[in-house]
Amino acid sequence: MSKITIDHDGTSFTLQRETVARVDTKKCINCGTCRENCPVDAITEAQRRICRICPSCTEQPGMTPQQMDDFCTKQSCTTACPLGISPQGYIGLAKCGKEEEAWKQIWKKNPLPSVCARICHHPCEQVCKRGALVDEPMAIRDLKRYLSDTVKWERPAYPRLHDERVAVVGAGPAGLSAGHFLSTLGYDVTIFEPNMEPGGMLVRAIPEFRLDRDAVRRDIKKLQDAGLKIQCGAILGKKQLKELQDEYDAVIIAAGKPHGKEITWVPKWNYDGVYTAIQFMDFANNNQNTYRMPAQNFVVDDAEGVVIGGGSVALDAARTAVRLGAKKVTCVCLEEGDNVPAHAWERKEAEEEGITIIEGWSPKAYTGRVNTLEGIDFVKVTNFKKDENGKITFDTDASQTMHMPCTFEITAIGQYADNIFPAEDGETVFYAGDIAGGPSSVIDALASGRKAAFAVDAALMGRKLRNASTDHEIVQAPMEEKIYPCNRRKVRLTPRPMTDPAVRVLNFDDVERTFTQKEAYNEELRCLGCGYALIDPEKCIGCGVCQTLCPKGDVITMVKREEA
Numbered sequence: 001m002s003k004i005t006i007d008h009d010g011t012s013f014t015l016q017r018e019t020v021a022r023v024d025t026k027k028c029i030n031c032g033t034c035r036e037n038c039p040v041d042a043i044t045e046a047q048r049r050i051c052r053i054c055p056s057c058t059e060q061p062g063m064t065p066q067q068m069d070d071f072c073t074k075q076s077c078t079t080a081c082p083l084g085i086s087p088q089g090y091i092g093l094a095k096c097g098k099e100e101e102a103w104k105q106i107w108k109k110n111p112l113p114s115v116c117a118r119i120c121h122h123p124c125e126q127v128c129k130r131g132a133l134v135d136e137p138m139a140i141r142d143l144k145r146y147l148s149d150t151v152k153w154e155r156p157a158y159p160r161l162h163d164e165r166v167a168v169v170g171a172g173p174a175g176l177s178a179g180h181f182l183s184t185l186g187y188d189v190t191i192f193e194p195n196m197e198p199g200g201m202l203v204r205a206i207p208e209f210r211l212d213r214d215a216v217r218r219d220i221k222k223l224q225d226a227g228l229k230i231q232c233g234a235i236l237g238k239k240q241l242k243e244l245q246d247e248y249d250a251v252i253i254a255a256g257k258p259h260g261k262e263i264t265w266v267p268k269w270n271y272d273g274v275y276t277a278i279q280f281m282d283f284a285n286n287n288q289n290t291y292r293m294p295a296q297n298f299v300v301d302d303a304e305g306v307v308i309g310g311g312s313v314a315l316d317a318a319r320t321a322v323r324l325g326a327k328k329v330t331c332v333c334l335e336e337g338d339n340v341p342a343h344a345w346e347r348k349e350a351e352e353e354g355i356t357i358i359e360g361w362s363p364k365a366y367t368g369r370v371n372t373l374e375g376i377d378f379v380k381v382t383n384f385k386k387d388e389n390g391k392i393t394f395d396t397d398a399s400q401t402m403h404m405p406c407t408f409e410i411t412a413i414g415q416y417a418d419n420i421f422p423a424e425d426g427e428t429v430f431y432a433g434d435i436a437g438g439p440s441s442v443i444d445a446l447a448s449g450r451k452a453a454f455a456v457d458a459a460l461m462g463r464k465l466r467n468a469s470t471d472h473e474i475v476q477a478p479m480e481e482k483i484y485p486c487n488r489r490k491v492r493l494t495p496r497p498m499t500d501p502a503v504r505v506l507n508f509d510d511v512e513r514t515f516t517q518k519e520a521y522n523e524e525l526r527c528l529g530c531g532y533a534l535i536d537p538e539k540c541i542g543c544g545v546c547q548t549l550c551p552k553g554d555v556i557t558m559v560k561r562e563e564a
Helices: 033-037 065-072 087-095 099-107 113-119 129-133 140-150 173-184 213-225 238-247 277-285 312-323 344-352 442-461 517-524 545-549
Strands: 002-008 011-017 019-023 043-047 165-169 188-193 229-232 250-253 274-276 293-297 304-308 328-333 356-359 361-369 372-386 392-405 408-411 429-431 474-476 531-535 556-560
Touching: 019 531, 033 043, 033 545, 065 129, 065 474, 087 099, 087 140, 087 517, 099 113, 099 140, 113 140, 113 213, 113 442, 140 517, 165 173, 165 238, 173 188, 173 213, 173 442, 213 229, 238 250, 250 442, 274 277, 277 312, 277 408, 304 312, 312 328, 312 344, 312 408, 328 361, 344 356, 361 392, 372 408, 429 442, 545 556
Parallel strands: 043 474, 165 188, 165 250, 188 229, 250 429, 274 408, 304 328, 304 408, 328 356
Antiparallel strands: 002 011, 019 556, 043 531, 361 372, 372 392
């Protein structure tokens, strides 16, 4: 029996321990459950080296031993996820037949898992070590989609632990996330949404061929069934916001940026046929056919259109226009090359559907007759720069011009928020999502909502919650844990199920399809198992919490300290 001294809040006490925890590294799936729940921070994430000395061993370039060591702890799929979800963890559970446990691992940290399984930009895949060092990254999002569409599991009811009440303004991803995590902590939460359906930009701006509305409604209904209150049709002005501050103990503003920016500095920017991407998608998603006034028709069928912008929203709008019958759609953006903001797979899908993308041009003037758009003049962009805050500056070359005929134009250059809200966080007012600044993807909005929820809890309870799911470092595994890719190349990437471009442009059905069980299992086999939980026997107090909570169940044993 050994003793260990623990320091806690300035107080020291001594514990006697007979055993400590030991991890079977061959069975550990690196889900993070033990690490996140260890009361004394005795568990870290260890990442194995992946041998890359032989240049011809894999399709990726070789590395020196020092480069392998440096790359080993640079990043992992667990640290790349803004919500701290461990893809290796739920993939490992699914692979050994524990699909419900795998789904619970996602549910614990992501209130909109079916949504993210369809539209997350999957930063975890971008750092997947199989993709970086062997062949292709794991199809992590596709595996999440398989689980979301096949596992039937009801979220348990939220606990009620506190008398304090919190109001959330906006039922988009950030607001729903804030409401979920506050409800999980035991608060009475009500979300106020101005539209008649919750979801925010998920239902307003994202086309159905990318995000099935049933998936959105399924996720939100589970939150409501668990006890989250959402009040739709709640139009808030400054007076109503002040009333919320008086009535509730805290208010989170997650109203997003619901208005599309317009190119007001270009002559004739308000011609008929000129829309912002938000307006255009609103009409398309709600089957509306008029804009601004009854005399102006929302006409796209058999027309030529231009989309100004090169991001995800621009390509969504362009692809939507094609499905509405436009005979030609061209995206024109300021950026060139790697500066174009759209992801590579988004661009590939758009180009497969006949959309042309022209880089490095800025609009100079709209042309037409009697307020009716007939074309756009562009000028060549030079000296394009984008600073660390995302601010863009550029010059133009007046000698290089381009004219594009069109009868409708969609402006996708960004969005802005309503001006009724306070300028910054206050004593009882907090911000989350797009309106708070920072990255604007759905997964980032969910992470922002969680951060706001923890800030509210800290303010109301006078404490700071430990966020072990995202705040952790990676250590290097011992040399004997090294992975050799030549032993792992027998299973090839499972192709993402996609509808043929010639068929998918005819309707708004899902472009992507869900893995079959066999396809999902084949993909699960590709995981290299880069990481595992590493326990420090000098810190471990032998409480057994890790062994009790391990979802796989056969990973952790309690042994005498000398054996550890």
